[in-house]
Amino acid sequence: GEQVEQLPSILRVQEGSSASINCTYENSASNYFPWYKQEPGENPKLIIDIRSNMERKQTQGLIVLLDKKAKRFSLHITDTQPGDSAMYFCAAINMGYKLTFGTGTSLLVDP
Amino acid sequence: NSKVIQTPRYLVKGQGQKAKMRCIPEKGHPVVFWYQQNKNNEFKFLINFQNQEVLQQIDMTEKRFSAECPSNSPCSLEIQSSEAGDSALYLCASSGNQDTQYFGPGTRLLVL
Numbered sequence: 510g511e512q513v514e515q516l517p518s519i520l521r522v523q524e525g526s527s528a529s530i531n532c533t534y535e536n537s538a539s540n541y542f543p544w545y546k547q548e549p550g551e552n553p554k555l556i557i558d559i560r561s562n563m564e565r566k567q568t569q570g571l572i573v574l575l576d577k578k579a580k581r582f583s584l585h586i587t588d589t590q591p592g593d594s595a596m597y598f599c600a601a602i603n604m605g606y607k608l609t610f611g612t613g614t615s616l617l618v619d620p
Numbered sequence: 621n622s623k624v625i626q627t628p629r630y631l632v633k634g635q636g637q638k639a640k641m642r643c644i645p646e647k648g649h650p651v652v653f654w655y656q657q658n659k660n661n662e663f664k665f666l667i668n669f670q671n672q673e674v675l676q677q678i679d680m681t682e683k684r685f686s687a688e689c690p691s692n693s694p695c696s697l698e699i700q701s702s703e704a705g706d707s708a709l710y711l712c713a714s715s716g717n718q719d720t721q722y723f724g725p726g727t728r729l730l731v732l
Contacts, residue, residue: 541719547661552711552723554622560719596661606718607653607676610663 511536513601515611523619528586530614532599535580539603542575542582547596547613557584589618622646624724626712627694631729633702641727642694645714651675652695653713653721654687663711669695670718702731 515532522528532542540561545553559566559573559582566573572585582601586593599611625644633639645652654666667677669689677687684703689695699706709728713721 543720545723552622552726555720555722558720598661598663602719606651606668606715607665608655608663608713608721609665613661 511539511601511603511609513599513609513611515599515614517614518612519615519617521617521619522589524590525588528589528593528616528618530584530597530599530616531581532583532601532611533579533581534601534609536601536603537577537580539580539601541602542573543600543602543608544571544573544584545598545600547598549595553598586616589616591618591620594618622722622724624712624714624722625694626710626724626727628727629725631727633729633731635703635731636701637731638698638700639702639706639729639731640696640698641710641729642696643712643714643724644694645712646716646722649714649716649722651715651718652689653715654695654697655711655713655723657709657711657726659708666697699729702729704731707731 512535543558546556547553557571575582597614600608623646653668656664667687668675684700687697709726711726712724715721
């Protein structure tokens with residue numbers, strides 16, 4: 510199986526600053542790491558993902574880093590905006606296809 | 621983003637009643653997943669299918685949960701005898717490549 514730890518559980522930042530969320534996993538066979546954003550009352554939406562053959566991926570103000578040796582991956586949101594306020598979940602998949610989710614980070618961006 | 625369709629969006633049942641929800645995966649996606657997200661935002665994987673076949677499922681020892689993905693019909697998840705603890709958001713996701721999963725809007729179940 511897999512277990513994913515996610516920190517921090519709550520993150521409050523000023524508009525325009527960056528926000529970082531960190532996750533660790535246990536199973537070295539895990540090979541796919543997506544990040545989901547979930548707004549209140551909505552479903553989780555895939556915002557970025559990274560596979561184990563990469564160390565870094567960047568898209569539209571989002572950066573994900575993967576350190577396979579440390580079994581750690583992270584999401585960095587640059588130039589945060591109030592619209593980035595939401596719950597963020599990391600997840601991991603090993604050979605079994607099912608997602609194992611982290612416990613979530615509540616991000617609040619103050620204008 | 622996601623083209624997964626889930627119905628109904630909201631479901632209210634009394635304890636002991638059946639609760640059934642449906643999912644139409646994104647066109648061309650052969651793999652379908654069901655997850656439960658509770659009020660503490662914790663996700664629990666329930667079952668997944670590739671076409672009509674079960675790939676993985678949790679140990680549904682309670683036997684109250686059943687699911688299927690028949691050919692040419694929506695996938696479904698059914699709780700035979702709802703309990704208060706089943707109140708949650710039930711999320712269906714589909715995948716075209718077995719890892720990238722897109723979630724539908726969910727069915728929010730409230731068991732009174």
